[in-house]
Amino acid sequence: ITGLGDVFYNLMEPALIEAALKNGEGTLGKGGAFLVTTGKFTGRSPKDKHVVKTDSVADKIWWENNAAMSPEGFDNLYADMLEHMKGKKFYVEDLVGGADPEHAINVRMVTELAWHGLFIRHLLRRPERAALDNFLADFPIINCPSFKADPERHDCRSDTVIAMNFDKKLILIGNTEYAGENKKSVFTLLNYLLPEKGIMPMHCSANHAIGNPVDTAIFFGLSGTGKT
16 A cells, blocks of 8 residues: 555554544544434445455355455456555554454554544553564555445445455455444454354354352343443
8 A cells, every 4th residue: 555644653542532622523522422423324234245256255154144246346446546545644553353363353443534443452452561562464455435436347235335355354344433343344254254263153142140150151142232
């Protein structure tokens, strides 16, 4: 990625909040919580999520339930997004998805909004400081809300796009300020990668009973249904 404006690497929470306030991305609420509006999307856009249909995944994806994108469409999307990003500020967070080092994935989150960096730092695991010096991302994710896709040129459904390319190990997100797309992209990656290792990913919480640190209850459920 070349030609960007200022790029801020691995800012901690106070610096990200300061940057987000300076950029006019939101306001501080009582107690110091950072308050934002997410534009026209107050939730994810599952119909705008695409998987690039390459030979390596063609027989592994349930295409009736996952929208395909051509490799050519993705290449156009990537080139156009990089061109759109030139001269703009971006925030980079190097983080880890998964607690078990044997199965975790290194994620480099490149975000146009400072508060998206703040958001993802609360949901993924932060490496030790020394580990950042030699951090190599398994999957970069680029999130550029100001970029609008072209359905005809980019082989997508609308001007909002979430595109996952497993061959190139790259995820592109455009025209949505809803930060949950960042988290869900990592979750989707793990959902794809872990079963091939004989691990069943679950959307759940693990809760200990009060006073009983041994027995654990697993609560399954969709987002926002009270698992935690």
